[in-house]
Amino acid sequence: MGTSSLLSGAFPLKDPSLFPTGYGKRPVIFDILGPDLETSILPVGVRMVLHVNPSQMSFKMTKKIERIQTRGGWVEQHWGDDTQGVDFEAVTGGFVRLYQGLTSSTSPSLTGATRRETLAYDSYLDLLALFHNNGSVYDETGMVAMQGVIKVTLDEGSWLGWFTTFQVSEAAEKPYQFSLTASMEITREIQVWRTV
DSSP states (O other): OOOOOSSOOOOOOOGGOOOGGOOOOOOOOOEEOOOSSSSSSTTOOOOOOHHHHHSSEEOOEEEEEEEEEETEEEEEEEEEEOOOOEEEEEEOOOEEETTTOOOOOOOOOOHSSSGSSSSSHHHHHHHHHHHHHEEEEETTTSEEEOOOEEEEEEEEEEEEEEEEEEEEEEETTTTTEEEEEEEEEEEEEEOOOOOO
């Protein structure tokens, strides 16, 4: 999230929503909202920005149609829009350690350092925790104290919902990164339209 003097991220500002458009880079931002669907439950200035933007985001929009067979034929009932969804395809950043370069090692006894000690792996663990908690806030006994909703922001749009799937794959031909796919069910879409 933050920047260091040795390595800076692709999105160096602390608040990515203020990122200047002159660079041509806009991050995908994840936030967790409270039950009012407006207030962030994360600390001020803290939002999750992926180490690498998703390579693909595809939105699924379908109509809810019910078909009933009667004695006289088929009857169709159109109920409007069905639940939206968004699918992500992404990769982690390269597992790079300072002063050592790329690493794919999982055994500290062989090299003294593993890929778990890289910024890309930390970012991956943050996304995995976001999926596992899925907007829930737990009390000290491990019970859900409050159910929040995940907010995904890209450009001028925001989508509120929850993760439904999350898959991680590791391929031999790409030993320095993971491939990720995830799906979210969207309950609300917020678009900001600007006129010139």
